[in-house]
Amino acid sequence: xxxxxxxxxxxxxxxxxxxxxxxxxxxxxxxxxxxxxxxxxxxxxxxxxxxxxxxxxxxxxxxxxxxxxxxxxxxxxxxxxxxxxxxxxxxxxxxxxxxxxxxxxxxxxxxxxxxxxxxxxxxxxxxxxxxxxxxxxxxxxxxxxxxxxxxxxxxxxxxxxxxxxxxxxxxxxxxxxxxxxxxxxxxxxxxxxxxxxxxxxxxxxxxxxxxxxxxxxxxxxxxxxxxxxxxxxxxxxxxxxxxxxxxxxxxxxxxxxxxxxxxxxxxxxxxxxxxxxxxxxxxxxxxxxxxxxxxxxxxxxxxxxxxxxxxxxxxxxxxxxxxxxxxxxxxxxxxxxxxxxxxxxxxxxxxxxxxxxxxxxxxxxxxxxxxxxxxxxxxxxxxxxxxxxxxxxxxxxxxxxxxxxxxxxxxxxxxxxxxxxxxxxxxxx
Ligand code: ACO
Numbered sequence: 504x505x506x507x508x509x510x511x512x513x514x515x516x517x518x519x520x521x522x523x524x525x526x527x528x529x530x531x532x533x534x535x536x537x538x539x540x541x542x543x544x545x546x547x548x549x550x551x552x553x554x555x556x557x558x559x560x561x562x563x564x565x566x567x568x569x570x571x572x573x574x575x576x577x578x579x580x581x582x583x584x585x586x587x588x589x590x591x592x593x594x595x596x597x598x599x600x601x602x603x604x605x606x607x608x609x610x611x612x613x614x615x616x617x618x619x620x621x622x623x624x625x626x627x628x629x630x631x632x633x634x635x636x637x638x639x640x641x642x643x644x645x646x647x648x649x650x651x652x653x654x655x656x657x658x659x660x661x662x663x664x665x666x667x668x669x670x671x672x673x674x675x676x677x678x679x680x681x682x683x684x685x686x687x688x689x690x691x692x693x694x695x696x697x698x699x700x701x702x703x704x705x706x707x708x709x710x711x712x713x714x715x716x717x718x719x720x721x722x723x724x725x726x727x728x729x730x731x732x733x734x735x736x737x738x739x740x741x742x743x744x745x746x747x748x749x750x751x752x753x754x755x756x757x758x759x760x761x762x763x764x765x766x767x768x769x770x771x772x773x774x775x776x777x778x779x780x781x782x783x784x785x786x787x788x789x790x791x792x793x794x795x796x797x798x799x800x801x802x803x804x805x806x807x808x809x810x811x812x813x814x815x816x817x818x819x820x821x822x823x824x825x826x827x828x829x830x831x832x833x834x835x836x837x838x839x840x841x842x843x844x845x846x847x848x849x850x851x852x853x854x855x856x857x858x859x860x861x862x863x864x865x866x867x868x869x870x871x872x873x874x875x876x877x878x879x880x881x882x883x884x885x886x887x888x889x890x891x892x893x894x895x896x897x898x899x900x901x902x903x904x905x906x907x908x909x910x911x912x913x914x915x916x917x918x919x920x921x922x923x924x925x926x927x928x929x930x931x932x
Contacts, residue, residue: 515539528557547914553736554811559744559905563596563897564735571815575733576600584822589728590614590700593672593893596733597900611700617673618694618703620681621651625691628681637682638765638884644678645671646758655752658903667753668896675889676700680707683882701725704889709877720876723830727869730819731887733894737811739763739770743895744902745911753899760895761888767806770887773870774880776807780839780846780871789845797855805850807867814860823868827875834875843871 507524511534522533535545550556565574573580576595583592587601594602594610602610627647631640648670649655655667681691684707692707701724702716734740742763747756764770783792796803810817831837847863850856873883902908 511537513537513539526557526560531556547916549916553741558736558741558911559902559908561735561898561901562599563901564733564894566735566812568810568812568814571813571818571821573734573818580730580818581822584726584729587729588699589725589732589890592729592732593890596893597668597897613669614673614700615694615696615703617670618677618696620674620677624648624651624678625681628678628685628691631685633686633688635682635686637679637686637881638761638888640682640685641675641678641885641888642758642761642765644682645675645754645761647754648674649752649754652752652754655754658750658752664753664900664903668893668900671753671757671896672892675892676704677707679882679885679889680704682885683708683879686879686881699725701728717833719829719833723826723872723876726826727823727872727886728890730822730865731890733891733897736898737769738766739891740895740898743899747899747902748908748911750910753896756899757892757895760891764888764891765884770884770891772806772864773866773873773887774883776843776866777839777870777874777880777883779806780842783842783846786841786845789842789849793846793849793853797853805846805856805861807864807870808850808856809859809861810864813862813864816862817864819865820863820867823865823872824863827868827872830872830875834877837871837875839874840871843868 509522509524509529510519511522512519516539518537520537522529531548534548537546538544548556563576565577566572575583575592576599578595578601583595587595590611591602591607593614594607624644624647628640628644631643652667652670654663657663677694684691689711692710694703695706696703698706698716699721702721705716705721705724706714736744739760743756743760746759747753767775779792783789793805796805827840831840847867850861856862869886870880870883873886874880878886
């Protein structure tokens with residue numbers, strides 16, 4: 504009997520099976536041999552929402568949800584937040600190692616010089632309705648980019664893959680800023696290659712006439728981008744891998760990931776946090792709202808609280824909370840901060856939240872900071888999609904090099920009617 508194995512006894516047949524355990528998991532396919540007879544398909548697992556299923560082996564991001572740990576390629580998020588910048592972190596996530604100075608310079612130059620978009624993209628974006636949501640515009644335009652770069656279909660060509668990755672990381676800021684400018688009827692601002700990644704994004708967003716990038720805000724945005732760069736197999740990353748497994752080009756797969764991120768339970772959560780804080784309105788109303796959450800039977804949620812993986816304080820939320828003061832010093836204190844702080848204080852002491860291990864997640868404070876920086880709520884999911892692009896693409900790149908991976912195709916438990924003959928319409932009663 505192998506030391507790392509599981510013995511399963513099938514009570515229906517009395518047979519026992521040895522299933523190897525590797526990396527704390529068993530292979531779902533190993534269960535297939537558990538059958539009553541030769542016609543039996545074999546045992547499957549039922550795991551809606553993949554709450555206990557590893558869909559891949561990955562070397563990118565490590566999370567220990569109980570301890571509140573997040574590492575990219577082995578480096579703690581706290582250290583990267585303190586010492587690194589977004590472009591360096593993005594390089595690390597994609598390549599697996601921190602860059603040397605020469606590697607960093609070449610990488611930064613690649614990304615900077617790909618920020619410009621084809622002039623036709625402007626026409627495309629200009630044709631959206633005046634009040635189009637920027638996330639919808641971003642998603643559609645990223646999908647449309649696949650038609651500008653048809654060579655991106657050659658996904659097994661590693662060099663070509665890298666080229667598209669550079670393009671996407673670079674152009675996301677331009678598309679995001681264009682989407683915003685369109686939504687408020689301002690002319691598009693072209694990228695300025697003399698600025699850094701976040702500084703350039705800020706000037707494309709906010710420049711009207713002469714614009715000076717504020718270094719505190721640039722650094723705050725850079726930090727937020729580091730914190731959002733990857734988060735292993737969440738909903739949007741699984742969408743990226745799932746759609747990418749059909750071997751479609753990365754622009755189309757990334758559009759699917761953006762769509763997944765758009766949902767209020769994922770990247771749309773920080774927008775919902777602000778709406779919730781605005782609705783609560785004042786510190787005094789917090790106890791009433793918390794009561795409503797607890798008695799709603801799961802219908803009203805405390806947005807920005809809870810996480811599928813973190814059953815402790817989200818380490819990203821801690822870093823964001825510390826950084827908030829620097830932004831408020833420049834832009835003025837967001838009055839909703841007091842409501843948020845009171846909400847956190849009460850929730851963390853409340854039996855309902857403690858028992859369910861519901862702590863603030865990354866979205867609880869990020870919206871307040873983005874709002875203070877001048878971003879409208881509709882831009883919040885877009886601000887998540889920009890830095891997550893490197894995570895999505897790195898996961899996609901890893902998947903394509905993984906011999907274990909095939910086109911994603913889960914199974915189902917069929918509970919519908921048994922096979923039956925067709926009945927013509929005049930005989931149906
Ligand atoms: N407020 C109140 N109750 C909650 C919350 C919340 N935010 N989150 C979970 N619960 C309760 C559920 O009602 C459930 O209670 P029950 O056991 O009495 O039925 C219990 O906690 C477990 O909840 P699940 O929905 O099973 O937890 P799951 O891991 O599936 O959900 C999720 C995680 C979707 C993030 C959830 O906590 C949530 O909806 N949070 C609010 C939305 C949010 O902030 N999303 C951002 C996530 S971070 C990100 O995507 C970047």
